[in-house]
Amino acid sequence: MTEKTVALLVAAGQGSRAGGDGPKQFRLVAGQAVLAHAVDALAAHPAIDSIVIAVGAGQQAAARAALVDRPVAAIIEGADSRRGSVRAGLERIAADGGAARILIHDAARPFLPLAVIDRLLNALDQAPGAIPTLPVADTLVSHSGEVIDRNALVRVQTPQAFRFDAILAAHRLWDDSREATDDAQMLKAQGTTVMLVAGDERLEKLTYPQDFARAEAQLGAGRSIRVGMGYDVHRLAEKEELWLGGIQIPHDRGLSGHSDADVALHAIVDALLGALAEGDIGSHFPPTDPQWRGAASFRFMEYAAERVAKRDGLIEHIDLTLICEAPKIGPHRDAMRARIAEILHLPVERVSVKATTTERLGFAGRREGIAAQAVATLSLPALF
């Protein structure tokens, strides 16, 4: 059982140093609102269970329009200050049952590499708070001309990650007459350790018009689309459960194999690994390894999604075709789509499940086994 992890996205700015029309969280970059890019980056990480957004007064309708159909748990009205907006978000999450871990992120930093989230969440195993930082590259000089030792300084980014109960308590205990530069400062005020992890240049805040121009250029030329395909077959046998597309289906026979033999998920895993050019399911989970005997195949798919995340990739689409005479797939199609989308942390609209028979020809036609084909479309940072 993994720990419930919620992302709180602060998008309550009203002003616009960046020029252009309106608050920068709603400005378009590569055809999508900055806020939508931030939600996509968070939703792509397999550990993040839900996203809550704090917007400014009167911005809820604009936020919904900018997000189109992206799944968010709540869009709440924040406050005049960033601290107040975060507090409102924390109280809402607490009222909705709380969480174990929280990432607090600024919508103005929409290009969030998933590896940064990995580093933050790993650090939370050792401390109640963790923040991404970057070294200071430039020489720093005070207004009086004194050179400041840059090695003593770091640049602090978001998201900042916390044990939920710890940061909620820190916010509730904070003296309201004082402002806080960030949430980590509030946790430290309680005498609590905050770990520093490596940040990423891509996380820099979009502030000025040239930041938007640069982001537009990077996104346009900065991603490449990769397509991977996967194919798998398993034998139908008596006295086996039938697991297909991540769900159990009542049937007179089931698929047999080393794991639960979910041929659909195996094909998707191979499609994902294929798009990454990182081998196949057999090379990552050898059938000779006893630890995978009877394993639930969603674990293989979670692993493949993590490999995508480690490469800062996004799964754009999954298209699955099941090839069998029986059972009928139609009645189970939506449940499969929902389960696959859940495992991969995708909107269900990005998961297609189709089925065909083979006119009773071949092994599938003779009901000896079920075959599955999958195509995975990813976008990855273009490095070459």
Ligand code: MG
């Ligand atoms: Mg297989």
